[in-house]
Amino acid sequence: MTPVDPPAAAPLAGITVIALEQAVSAPMCTRVLADFGARVIKVENPVGGDFARHYDDVVLGQAAHFVWVNRGKESVAIDLKTVGGLDILHRLLSSADVLVSNLAPGATARLGLSPEELAARYPSLVAVEIDGFGRDGPLSHKRAYDLLAQAEAGVCAVTGTAGSPAKPGPPVADATTGLYAALSIVTALYRRDVTRGVEKAGASIGLSLFDTMAELMGYHLTYARHAGVDQEPLGMSSPAVAPYGAYPTADGHTVVLGTTNDREWQRLATTILQRPDLAADNRFRTNTGRTRHRAELDAAITAWCTRHDLADIQRIADEAGIGNARYNRPSEVVAHPQLSQRDRWRDIDTPAGPIPSLLPPAVIADYEPPMGPVPALGADTDRLLSEIGCTAGEIELWRSTAVIGGPVPTEAVT
Secondary structure (H helix, E strand, O other), X not given: OOOOOOOXXXXXXXXXXXXEOOOOHHHHHHHHHHHOOOEEEEEEOOOOOOHHHHOOOOEOOXXXXXXXXXXXXEEEEEOOXXXXXXXXXXXXXXXXXXXXXXXXXXXXXXXXXXXXXXXXXXXOOEEEEEEOOOOOOXXXXXXXXXXXXXXXXXXXXXXXXXXXXXXXXXXXXXXXXXXXXXXXXXXXXXXXXXXXXXXXXXXXXXXXXXXXXXXXXXXHHHHHHHHOOOOOOEOOOOOOOOOEEEEEOOOOOEEEEEOOOXXXXXXXXXXXXXXXXXXXXXXXXXXXXXXXXXXXXXHHHHHHHOXXXXXXXXXXXXXXXXOEEEOOOXXXXXXXXXXHOOOOEEXXXXXXOOEEEEOXXXXXXXXXXXXXXOOOOOOOXXXXXXXXXXXXXXHHHHHHOOOEEOOOOOOOOO
């Protein structure tokens, strides 16, 4: 297949990705690949498509999750439970570089897309399957969503406050697994290129939400294993360092201040708090001691912050070389000057009209991410099928028998 007008300097120009995806984890992976110039063909069920399309309707009648992780893709609506649908999928795979999936447990095997079958039929294909708990083990059969993986891996137990566990706001299991998947794909493509001509140069890659969350829990698991205790969650603080947290200001805001080493603590105590007695106190000399006496330090910092406005606190902290931040709500981050003054927003097309979307985090010299449109369900079906050699008669037959669908227009909410 020929990529659709990729940017000249796109790192992944010429790479075609087939995505059997839904929700966030796999779509995040393939959106990252699209941001780097890959062609991503999203295969969706003709009836409803990716279920994340219907989570809400706040974005001109479209779901916020969906428009977030599905820009820059083409949508083909195929019923993979039909013989014709599977035939179309294999025609797509025959000239693809990557397959990404995150279907329910066992779904790819039932479709004849197990790692063994894919390796035999497409030896140069990089096939990535994202699931909840891994390909084997006692939980491999279970469905898993972001919250379930976080709970199972202990993430919720270290978030929130003591007695009130919480799920982190962003879908960190889904998003982080998607990012690990994208990294794994780029690594496998590199290996494939440097071993070109070697038999079976493709790759079969499995990632699970649980394993990714266990990796992110590295500090907490290491501490629990060696100390024999579970650290209590501390809300907007960390059990690892002190002082480190959120404090009220005189003008009704919240400032976040923190130290990460002994030298910073000395500057905070003497230069900012004007408390040489705290700086000289042996109880607070090391981070270990400060974490044991966290409450006393928080009380001293709170007393100082409540006598100063946010702007003054941040100016004084900056001058002292102490890390600080303002506590913001999402609606405040939308208008954040650090985004607007650095031109981090771009308009992208959607079926219901243009919307602003953030550029990907990586800033690559001389490369402007394509920021392609969010596709309507099945919007590219006929064109893609024609590209892979399907005749007009085949396309008409498949549509009349519901093997394929779309395009389905999305009306803006008025």
